[in-house]
Amino acid sequence: MLSSASKSQIKAIHQQIKAALPGYQPRPSQNKLVAEMANIVAGSYHSYDRIGLIEAGTGTGKSLAYLMAALPLALEKKKTLIIATATVALQEQLVNKDLPFFQQHAALPFEFTLIKGRQRYACIERLNQQIQQPELLPAWLDKASPADLAKLATAWQERRWLGDKDSLPFAVPDKLWYSIQADSYYCHKQHRAHHHCPFHLARAEIDSSQVLVVNHALLLADLASGNSILPKPEDCIYVIDEAHHLADSGRDFFSGDALLNFDSAAWQQQSEQLYQQLQNQLPQHSAIKETLKLLDLSQDFIATIKPLQQQLKKQQHDWFGKEPHYRFTDAVLPELFQRQADTLAEQSGKLLSCIEKLFQHLLDAQKDGKLKSKQLLPLQHELQSLEQKYTAQHQLWQLWSVPQHPYVNQARWLSRHEQQLRAHACPLSVSFQLDDLLFSKAHAVLLCSATLTSLNSFDYAKRELGLTEHPGLQTLQVNSPFAYAERGVIHIPKLRTEPTSDLFTDELIEVLPTYLDNSQGNLVLFASYWQMEQVAAALRKQHWTLLVQGEASRQSLLDLHKMKIEGGGGSILFGTQSFSEGLDLPGKLLTNLIITKLPFAVPTSPFEEAMAEAVTKRGGNPFLQLTVPAAAKKLVQSCGRLLRQEQDQGRIVILDRRLVTKSYGSAMLKALPPFRQQIDG
Incomplete structure (x- = not known):
């Protein structure tokens, strides 16, 4: 339970932080966040299952809230506070702004460190x-x-x-x-x-720090490796910020891909050259014996994979049509591939073990004075190159060797780019891994985001993260303090076509100038690069000046956009889905946001196809269960670009009538921030 002393300490810190913030305005939403987070971490709701799913809208001050709630308890219980983020921007905000501010004004004895790979x-x-x-x-x-x-x-x-x-x-x-x-x-x-x-x-700074800031990928890698960098989960209180990315980060980490049509003769030649170099420089050393073993193992691996390469060469014309990928239905591999997967996983694993031993032999030889740096570096470069190749092969074949009957738990496909053929495996769900490595072991976990719910429900996030069976799980939705209805409007104009029509791009080119304003900060979000480029080319012929994603670095475009606005003019920024999140354009930098199309996932991606296939097999409706909730969440993120500060104002124009004409549209509209709505008849 949250003790009286802890409550008093947290309240005192809260008062000190309030006093130090210039122009502080009371925020009941932040007070609620601090109280609920502290109760979750202290075990007020459950003695050991201390997990919270917390959606905190823009402007609630969630970073300072979780520091106020979790850090005093971490210090009291001698636990390490680990804050994991998905983006570099939030890491920099924490390390350069929030944590130094908190350290200065909270009167708590702690140090913090940013941990990178x-x-x-x-x-x-x-x-x-x-x-x-x-x-x-x-x-x-x-x-x-x-x-x-x-x-x-x-x-x-x-x-x-x-x-x-x-x-x-x-x-x-x-x-x-x-x-x-x-x-x-x-x-x-x-x-x-x-x-x-x-x-x-x-x-070296880890041991002396009570707060460690990491990204999701490093956190997952450390958990999977048995905590080689960070403390054990039971000794940590975790704050997973930007938690709506955690499942995707997990899928990225636990997936694998490898080149299949590689030049096996060149790989073998690389091993032989390494053997020759070592024989010349360390003729009597034990590294020679290990290199001979490497030669034998690589020959075995190449002999095993060669028939697969031959089958791949014969069948690629059948597998690849217009799409640059071929997905294996129900993750069922060709018989030869399935039969050899275990062997290839085992052989590549032995190769990696051999390479690791060789690295150690070389270090020992340098330490003993038998190898100079001039000799060591080229050998290490060769070993690193081999290690990267066989690591990719090992990860792939390990995944492809996992049985997919009776339950399909992977998406498996081949992709073709120019002359390269790559094999891919991606788990459909990482809920078991996340629960096994993190949720079931951690002292406490707070998962925070401005967009954790989908269609105003936490069910989608619970399923994705594997939290449906946790008895102590607490959910909390705290609305933004912004006066949305007073500060902005969502306008859905009347259009002739919907985005599924072939004529939609032409209508976009026709109507978009009506909603652009050369004197304001404009952001136009597109669902595809192709459509963005088509519209940009047409509008430039009409003498519109545009800043288009991909034509310069993201930061360069944003700097130029800012310079134009602050110089007293207007600016029009074109971007795709990646500009709908993590983009901070406060005040005059963005007053006119245009969303051209609802952000539905591309139905032809192999992963989306496999997910839909799995849901259909279970008797579900993949469009309603997967596609609509995911799109609704992305649409909320897109609309979240407009108001970044309480005094901001502007309008959002959504040029997709499906919000009005389709049955799922009303639920998506209700899930948006509570702006005034203007829907043209």
């Missing part, structure tokens, strides 16, 4: 070695690389660069970054020269 950091030792010995640089780097490396080294020495990819002082090509990034084999803590590499310095 190893590959987000440079290995300074490797960087310095490549500067001192340019011959170590991979041949595929351009001539400017040595000069760029020298500038990075200077920036590190002068503390103008933190040693990670996100704070680079200038743009660095991906190939150059790959040559200096930290990895678990080369940038190893056991070697004194690497003690001051950015990755190890960052990891």
Whole structure:
């Protein structure tokens, strides 16, 4: 239960935070958030199953609310508070704004650290070695690389660069970054020269921090690896912010894809060249024996997969038509593929084990003085290349070896891009994994988002996350304090066509100028790149000036949009679904939002097809059970772009009459923020 002392402490912190916020306005919604979150974490509703699904509308101050509710209890119970986000933007807001503010004014003794994946950091030792010995640089780097490396080294020495990819002082090509990034084999803590590499310095801060900020992918990877970075779940209170992304992040993490029509002779040749190099440099070393084993294992793997490659070559003309993918109905693989999946999973696993041992042999040889850095780096690059190839194969074949009878739990398909054929596997649900790794073990979990409900119900989120059977689960929906009806209107004009018509794009081109305003901040959201480009090309012929997603980086477009508005003019920004979330355009930066089409998922994507197939098999209606709830949630996110601050105002124009003409439309309309509605007859 939430003790009287804890209640008093949280209230006192709340008062201190209020006093420190300039122009603070009382927010009953935030008070409710703090109270309910604290009760969930303290176990007031259930002694051990402390889980909350919390939808907090824009402007409720949920970041400060969960810090006020969870951090005092985490410190009291000696638990680590882990905050997981889906976007870099929210991570930066937490680390650069919310947490420093809270640390300054809450009078609580805590430290916080942003935890990023190893590959987000440079290995300074490797960087310095490549500067001192340019011959170590991979041949595929351009001539400017040595000069760029020298500038990075200077920036590190002068503390103008933190040693990670996100704070680079200038743009660095991906190939150059790959040559200096930290990895678990080369940038190893056991070697004194690497003690001051950015990755190890960052990891050293974990033990002294009571709050750790991570992204969803790193959290899932750590849970799956048995907590190699973060504390054990039972020692943590988790806040999963942007929780509507967690199921998708889980599917991404637990899925696999691999190239099938690779050049097997080239793969084998790579192993043989590695053997020759080691034989020349370490003729009597045990690494030679391990490399011989690698040769044998790779030959076995290639011999096993070769018949599959031959069948693939013969049947690809039958499998691929107009679409660039072919999905296996009910996840049933061709007989040969299914028969060999277990063997390929086992063989690729043995290869990875062998590669790991070889890495260790090379490190030991360097430590013993038998290998110099000049010799070590090229060998490590070769091993890393092999490891990446076989890791992808292992993940795929492990997934493809899982039986799909009597219950189908995966989507499986092939994709073709130019001459490459890739195989894919994606779980239809990650509810079991999330429950097994996180929800059933954690001390407490708060899942927060501005859009967790769909059609005003938490049922969709409960099913996706695997929370339907949790006895202590609490749900809370806290509305935004914004005066929607006073500050904005949703306008649904009368149109001749619906988006399913072939004539809809032509009508968009015709009517869109009516609703654009050259003196305001405009954002037009499209459901497809193709349609956006068609409309943009036509409007430019009519002399409209547009900023179109894809024609420059996202940040460059937003900077230019802001500059035009703040310069006293107007701006028109065109974007697709990715611009409907995580885009913050407050005040005059956005007063006119136009949504061209309801954001239904593409029905031809292999994953969506497989999900629909599974629901149909169970006697359900995939359109009503999957497509409509998902689209409704995305539409709410899109409408959420308009009001970002209490004083904001504007209008939303939705050019999709299905909200009025279809039976599901009224439910979707009711789920939108409570703007005034103008529906033309």
